[in-house]
Structures are given as C-alpha cells and as structure tokens.
Amino acid sequence: MDHAIQTNALRYRASKEFEIRDLALKVPVGSVYGFLGPNGSGKTTTIRLLLGQLRPAAGSISVLGYDVPDQTTQMLAHTGYVPERPHLYPSLTVGEAMQLHAAFFKSWDWSRAEELVTQFGLRRDQRIGRLSKGETGKAMMMLALAQAPSLLILDEPTDGLDPVARRDVLSALVEYVSGGDAAVFISSHLVHELERVCDWVGVLDKGQLISELPMETFKNGLKRLRVGSAPAHLDDPPFAVLAREGDGVSAHELWLVRGWQDPMHQYLASIGADLREVIDLDLEEGFVELLRTARTA
Amino acid sequence: MFEQLDSRSPTPLYDQIAARIRVAVAAGDLTEGDALPSVRRLAGQLRVNPATVVQAYRSLETDGFVEMKQGAGTFINSVADDRRDAERESAARHLVQQMLVEAKRLGLSRDTIVGAVKREIGEA
Amino acid sequence: MFKEILRTEWNWSRYAVVVTVIAAFALPLVAIQPTGMASQSLYDTTAIMNLMSRYSPWFGGLAMLLGLVFATTTWGADHRGHHVYALTLPIPRSQYVIMRYGAGLLLLCAPLAAMWFGCLVASAAAQIPTGLQAYPYALSLRFALATVLAFSVFFAISAGTTRTAAYVLTALLVVGLGQVGINVFGLDRDVLGWILDRLVVWPGPLEIFTGDWKLIDV
Numbered sequence: 001m002d003h004a005i006q007t008n009a010l011r012y013r014a015s016k017e018f019e020i021r022d023l024a025l026k027v028p029v030g031s032v033y034g035f036l037g038p039n040g041s042g043k044t045t046t047i048r049l050l051l052g053q054l055r056p057a058a059g060s061i062s063v064l065g066y067d068v069p070d071q072t073t074q075m076l077a078h079t080g081y082v083p084e085r086p087h088l089y090p091s092l093t094v095g096e097a098m099q100l101h102a103a104f105f106k107s108w109d110w111s112r113a114e115e116l117v118t119q120f121g122l123r124r125d126q127r128i129g130r131l132s133k134g135e136t137g138k139a140m141m142m143l144a145l146a147q148a149p150s151l152l153i154l155d156e157p158t159d160g161l162d163p164v165a166r167r168d169v170l171s172a173l174v175e176y177v178s179g180g181d182a183a184v185f186i187s188s189h190l191v192h193e194l195e196r197v198c199d200w201v202g203v204l205d206k207g208q209l210i211s212e213l214p215m216e217t218f219k220n221g222l223k224r225l226r227v228g229s230a231p232a233h234l235d236d237p238p239f240a241v242l243a244r245e246g247d248g249v250s251a252h253e254l255w256l257v258r259g260w261q262d263p264m265h266q267y268l269a270s271i272g273a274d275l276r277e278v279i280d281l282d283l284e285e286g287f288v289e290l291l292r293t294a295r296t297a
Numbered sequence: 298m299f300e301q302l303d304s305r306s307p308t309p310l311y312d313q314i315a316a317r318i319r320v321a322v323a324a325g326d327l328t329e330g331d332a333l334p335s336v337r338r339l340a341g342q343l344r345v346n347p348a349t350v351v352q353a354y355r356s357l358e359t360d361g362f363v364e365m366k367q368g369a370g371t372f373i374n375s376v377a378d379d380r381r382d383a384e385r386e387s388a389a390r391h392l393v394q395q396m397l398v399e400a401k402r403l404g405l406s407r408d409t410i411v412g413a414v415k416r417e418i419g420e421a
Numbered sequence: 422m423f424k425e426i427l428r429t430e431w432n433w434s435r436y437a438v439v440v441t442v443i444a445a446f447a448l449p450l451v452a453i454q455p456t457g458m459a460s461q462s463l464y465d466t467t468a469i470m471n472l473m474s475r476y477s478p479w480f481g482g483l484a485m486l487l488g489l490v491f492a493t494t495t496w497g498a499d500h501r502g503h504h505v506y507a508l509t510l511p512i513p514r515s516q517y518v519i520m521r522y523g524a525g526l527l528l529l530c531a532p533l534a535a536m537w538f539g540c541l542v543a544s545a546a547a548q549i550p551t552g553l554q555a556y557p558y559a560l561s562l563r564f565a566l567a568t569v570l571a572f573s574v575f576f577a578i579s580a581g582t583t584r585t586a587a588y589v590l591t592a593l594l595v596v597g598l599g600q601v602g603i604n605v606f607g608l609d610r611d612v613l614g615w616i617l618d619r620l621v622v623w624p625g626p627l628e629i630f631t632g633d634w635k636l637i638d639v
Contacts, residue, residue: 032346053508077511087505089498091432103425104510167344175341195304196345216309226402277402282305 001065004029004151004183005050010059014045020207023059027185027200032177034194034215035187036287037204043187044084046204047155050185051081064151077105080144084155086136090129094122094139098146105147113146120168134165141169145176152176152184159190170197195219195283203290210294215283222286225255228274235271238264242293252276256289298326299343310345311352316391318353322362322376323384329375333363422512423520430524434494441487441532448483449536449543449560449636452476466550473635480634484564487532488571495525496579500586518580525572533568537561543636555637567629 005027012020020042027033037043048054050063052072061068066075088097094117102108117124120138122131131139137157144152152173158166174197177184188194194201195215202212211218222242230253234241243256260278268275281289298321302313321327333339333354340347354371357363361380365371376384400410431438452473499507507517540557549555578586 051509073511073513076509079509081509083505085505087502087509089429089502089506091498092429096428096432100425100429103422104512170344171341174344174347175337178337178340178347192304193344196302196310196343196349199346199348276404277398280305 001029003027003062004031004064005033005185006062007050008060010049010061011057012045012049012054013057014042014207018042018207020045020049023207023209025202025209026212027183027202029183030181031200032184032198033186033200033202034198035185035202035204036191036194037187037189038291039189041204042207043204044155047153047185047187050153051076051079078107078150080147080149080152082137082140082144082152082154082157084159086128086140088128088136088140088143090127092128093124094126094128094131095124097128097139097143098124101143101147107148109146109148112148113142116142116145116172119172134161137161137165138169141172145172150182152182154184154186156188156190157186158193159188166193173197191284191287192282201283203287205291205294211290219281219283219286221258222281222289223257223260224279224281224285225257225260225268225275226252226277226279227255227268228252228276230255230273231271238267242289299339302343302345311349311356314339314343314345314350314353315356316388318357319360319362319384320388322373323381323388325381327373329373331373333371333373335370423523426517426520427524427527429498430495430521430528433498434491434525434528437490437494438528438531441490442535444483445487445532445536445564446539448476448479449539449557450546452479452636453543453547466553469550469553469637470635470639473637474633477634480560480564481567484567485571487529487568488573489575491525491529491572492575492579495521495576500579521580522573522576525576526569529568529572533561533565536564540636547637549637553637553639557636560634560636563629563634570629 003026005025007023007025010020010023010025014020018040023046025046035043035046045054049056050061050068052069052075055069063075064078066072068075089100092100098113098117102110102113120135120142122135122139122142126135128136128139137160141154141157144154154173157173158169161169170193173184176182186194186198199215200213201215201218203210213221226247228251230244239260240258241255242258244253246252247254262278265275298317299314302310304310306313308316318327318333327333334342336347336350336354340350343350354363354365358365358371362374362376363371364374397410508514510517537557540555540561544555544557547555578589
C-alpha cells in the first residue's frame with residue numbers, strides 16, 4: 001500500500017451549485033494529514049465519499065489499499081471515524097456503547113479503552129444522550145481509538161469543545177499516533193491546533209484541492225516582509241511577490257512573498273529598499289493568503 | 298519547561314524543544330543520567346506530532362547531549378563544564394539576537410540599545 | 422454481534438415489551454369477561470357470539486399496533502442519527518438489517534406468548550355453553566401471523582432512509598385522499614375499495630386482518 005488514502009480524478013456533484021471535481025488526495029501512511037478548508041468547501045462530502053457512504057460520479061478512491069465503495073466493509077474494519085455531529089445511540093450508556101463497538105471491531109483493545117475512559121474522565125454508567133458536548137466528543141474519540149485502527153478519519157473533532165476537552169482529545173490522538181503507523185486524516189477549519197500536530201496539509205476550496213504539501217513546506221513557503229522605501233516597480237525579484245499593501249500606520253509596506261530565503265535581503269538592499277522585518281506566517285495566515293490568491297487567480 | 302512553544306516562530310518546533318532541553322542541561326536542572334520523557338508522553342503532553350519530538354531528541358543526540366537507548370529511553374549524557382558554558386553563552390546570544398531584531402523593527406539605533414542595556418543592568 | 426444488537430433492541434424496546442405483554446395477555450380476558458356465572462341471561466349462544474364479534478376488531482388492531490410499535494423502536498434510534506453509526510460498522514448493510522429484524526422478532530415473542538397464554542386462561546375461565554368451542558390456539562396463531570406481517574411491513578418501510586419512509590407513507594395518504602377526492606366529485610369509482618379488496622380478500626396479503634377474531638365460536 002502506497003498511501004493510506006489516495007483518490008484519483010474524483011468527481012461528485014453535491015448540489016446544483018457545488019461540485020467536487022478532479023480531487024487527487026494523497027495521504028501518506030503514518031502521516032497526520034490536516035484537511036483544511038473554509039466551511040462549505042466540501043470537506044464533509046469528501047469524507048463521506050472516502051467512507052463509502054456516497055458513490056462518486058467519476059474517479060477512484062483507495063483507502064488502506066481497499067477500493068471504495070466496492071470493498072467498503074473490509075476497509076471500515078480498520079478505520080476509526082469521528083463525525084462532526086454525534087452519531088452514537090443516545091439511550092445507551094458509555095459502557096454499553098463500548099460493548100456494542102467491541103462486538104463489531106475485531107481489533108478492539110479493552111485495556112486501551114479503559115485507559116482512555118479514565119484519561120478522559122468519563123464514566124461507564126453515563127448515558128450518552130446526557131453527556132455534555134465535550135464529553136460526547138471524548139466518548140467518540142475513545143471508541144475510535146480503542147478500535148486500534150490503521151486509519152483515523154476525524155471530521156472537526158474539536159469543534160465546539162471547551163479548551164480542556166480539546167487538549168485531552170488532541171493529547172490522546174498524538175499519543176496514539178506515536179504508537180505505530182496509523183495514519184490520521186483530520187478535517188478542520190480550526191487551523192491553530194492542527195499546525196503542531198499535522199505533518200501534511202491539504203487545502204480544499206470550493207470542491208478543489210488547491211494545495212497539498214508537507215506542513216513545513218507550506219508554512220515556510222509564504223512570508224511577509226516589512227519594507228521601507230520600497231520602489232514602485234521591482235526588476236526581476238528572486239522571489240514571487242503575491243501582494244503589496246501599506247501597513248496602515250507608517251510609510252512601510254507589507255509584502256506577501258513566496259519562495260523567500262535569507263540571502264535575498266541583499267537584493268532588497270541593492271534596489272534601495274530597507275528590509276525591516278521578515279514575518280513568518282502561521283498556518284492560519286498562510287491558509288488565508290492561499291485562499292485569497294487562489295480565488296483572485 | 299516547555300510552556301509556550303510558538304508555532305509561529307521562525308524557529309521550527311523541534312528546535313525550540315531541543316533548545317529548552319539544552320538550556321536546562323546548561324543550568325544544571327538536568328544532569329547526567331536523567332531520563333527525558335518518552336516520545337509518546339512528551340508528544341501527548343505538548344500536543345505536537347511525535348515526529349517533531351523524535352527530531353528534537355535526535356538533534357540533541359547528534360550534539361552529544363543525550364543518548365537514545367533502544368527500548369530504554371533517552372538519557373542525558375555527561376556534559377563537560379566548558380560545554381555547559383558554551384551552551385549558556387549560546388542561549389545568551391540567542392536572547393540578544395531576538396532583542397536586536399525587535400529593536401530593528403522599532404527603528405532603534407545601536408547606541409540607543411547599548412545605552413538602555415547599561416542603564417538597566419545598573420552601569421551608566 | 423447479534424447478541425449486542427439484541428441488547429440494544431432490548432434497551433430501546435423495554436417499555437414497549439412490558440406494555441404490550443400486559444395488553445396482549447389482558448385482551449382475551451377482557452373479551453370473555455362478561456361471560457360467566459353471574460348473569461344467567463348471558464349463558465346464551467347468540468349473546469356470546471355477539472360479544473366475540475364486538476371485541477373482534479381489537480385483536481386485529483392490536484396486531485397492527487404491535488407491528489408498528491416494534492418497528493418504530495427498532496429503527497427509531499437509527500433514524501434519529503441518520504443511520505450514520507450503522508453505516509460505519511464493518512458489516513454489509515443487508516446483514517445489519519437482517520440482524521435487526523431477527524432481534525425484533527425475538528422480542529415480539531414476549532407479547533405473542535402473552536396473547537397465547539391469555540387465550541388459554543380465558544378459554545379455561547369462560548363458561549362455554551354446549552355448541553360453542555374455544556379456539557385459543559387458532560386465535561393466538563392467527564394473531565402471531567398478523568403481528569409478524571405488520572411488523573415486517575413497517576420494518577421494511579422504516580429500514581430505508583427517513584425520506585423513503587416518508588415517501589411510502591405519503592403515497593398511502595395520497596391514495597386515501599385521492600379516494601376521498603373522487604367521491605367528493607361524485608365520480609362513482611371506488612379505487613380505494615378496489616385496492617383494499619385486492620389486498621384484503623384472499624389471496625390478498627392483508628386478508629389475515631379481516632373477518633372475525635373469535636375466541637369462542639361454533
């Protein structure tokens with residue numbers, strides 16, 4: 001198996017206005033892949049396609065080496081899933097939900113499940129319907145992790161959770177990943193917490209994958225420069241200038257550039273510009289700028 | 298020790314983690330034979346990708362600060378005094394670098410900075 | 422796996438099972454209640470036959486109700502969650518549906534057994550004049566078949582998406598309203614009656630619900 005998830009020319013028409021087209025995802029084995037995109041970009045639809053719940057109009061999907069949707073059942077045995085909205089049966093208790101889950105997933109690990117219940121502060125006799133949002137999120141994550149899956153597909157797993165629950169969930173996730181080659185596919189619009197955890201990032205906008213890169217490359221690719229005395233026109237710069245704007249306060253300009261490297265400050269000196277600062281963009285800013293340039297292109 | 302890791306900083310996360318361990322060794326907080334937390338535990342605690350922790354430990358191993366023992370964990374090596382001093386100096390210079398970058402951003406001259414440092418540490 | 426499915430079915434159907442067991446046991450007893458020692462005038466063949474006919478529709482109605490209630494408790498939780506949980510279990514959908522059906526049938530055995538038991542008790546307790554006989558086995562068997570049929574139909578409707586279930590029930594409603602509309606416009610066509618006839622007169626599938634349900638008969 002080359003990749004944990006691989007799609008090829010995937011196409012699906014979700015509605016009249018919205019179509020997923022030409023989607024070519026490649027999630028490497030053992031990676032933590034952050035699937036970013038604004039709301040409505042098609043993240044959840046993509047996940048439902050990957051899980052075999054929707055049938056694509058064209059293209060192929062391979063998850064853990066299985067063809068989806070033809071071999072969906074075999075694939076699901078090794079896949080843990082946490083959906084955006086709670087999907088567990090509300091009248092069962094946490095313990096009953098664990099028993100139900102364990103009966104269907106042969107790789108279920110009871111000792112891991114017990115550990116997670118303790119770690120998350122859940123109780124087996126609590127009814128799922130009565131759990132708070134944070135507790136529900138933790139319960140779903142506990143079930144998915146105790147399955148000992150080869151792939152975890154998480155759809156906005158921390159959205160709406162309080163900070164403590166969020167930390168608990170991410171900690172448990174990272175600890176699980178440390179254990180072996182499980183791959184994790186997290187879709188989220190909460191960019192901040194993903195940037196420490198993910199080593200790959202794919203950006204979806206309006207049904208199209210506009211970028212798919214290792215996390216470091218993505219973050220380092222874009223920088224902001226604070227430049228004083230900048231000439232109006234640049235002759236053949238060694239980097240790509242994506243945007244120039246005033247900083248709103250002084251006479252300095254803020255440039256958004258791609259492909260910046262430190263020695264290039266000499267170029268700026270040579271054109272009489274004063275390089276005041278090189279600002280690294282965090283993942284969120286990089287993501288916003290990427291979307292902005294992709295949409296105006 | 299690992300509070301406030303900054304994902305926005307130009308310094309990659311693994312470097313920040315390794316730097317803090319180096320400083321702790323230089324200050325004597327970690328001594329020879331002390332065990333660093335397991336990759337799994339530290340990654341979970343910091344909520345960073347485990348590969349990042351592995352990279353941090355490896356870079357420390359390359360610099361001779363730690364030894365990664367298969368199956369047992371990662372342990373602090375004995376560090377010679379002059380090495381410790383070199384680490385302290387390196388940490389101090391890093392601090393000064395950060396200050397100078399900030400000063401440049403604010404457009405402060407070198408003399409202004411030096412004067413301010415002298416005043417602050419009590420030598421006018 | 423089936424054991425766990427059965428366990429969740431029980432979790433959802435507990436109250437329904439208890440209530441329907443009581444109702445199924447009670448109905449035959451209630452039906453024969455006026456017969457007996459007290460009034461000499463009731464020790465009368467015709468009177469008893471009329472009594473049986475009076476309670477007859479209740480049996481058919483209870484069978485239909487049982488089928489509906491158990492189909493609802495079987496699928497209610499899945500519908501509310503839009504089947505998401507069941508769709509991510511690593512078994513084929515058909516296998517899941519069959520297990521749910523089997524679990525539902527198994528739980529239905531409780532009220533069906535209660536009906537049978539009620540019929541036996543009622544037959545033993547009733548004062549039956551000569552010329553009439555009690556048919557507890559026939560009645561409870563017919564009840565069981567009717568219940569299973571109703572359960573199967575409602576189960577099949579509910580097993581699909583909530584949308585499909587809505588479509589089917591709407592279609593039934595449209596046919597019903599259509600008939601009313603036809604009558605209102607004075608057209609002398611009995612579509613609904615024709616459909617019902619096809620279903621309800623042998624060899625129609627719903628024939629089992631019609632006619633008299635009598636515990637005591639000639």
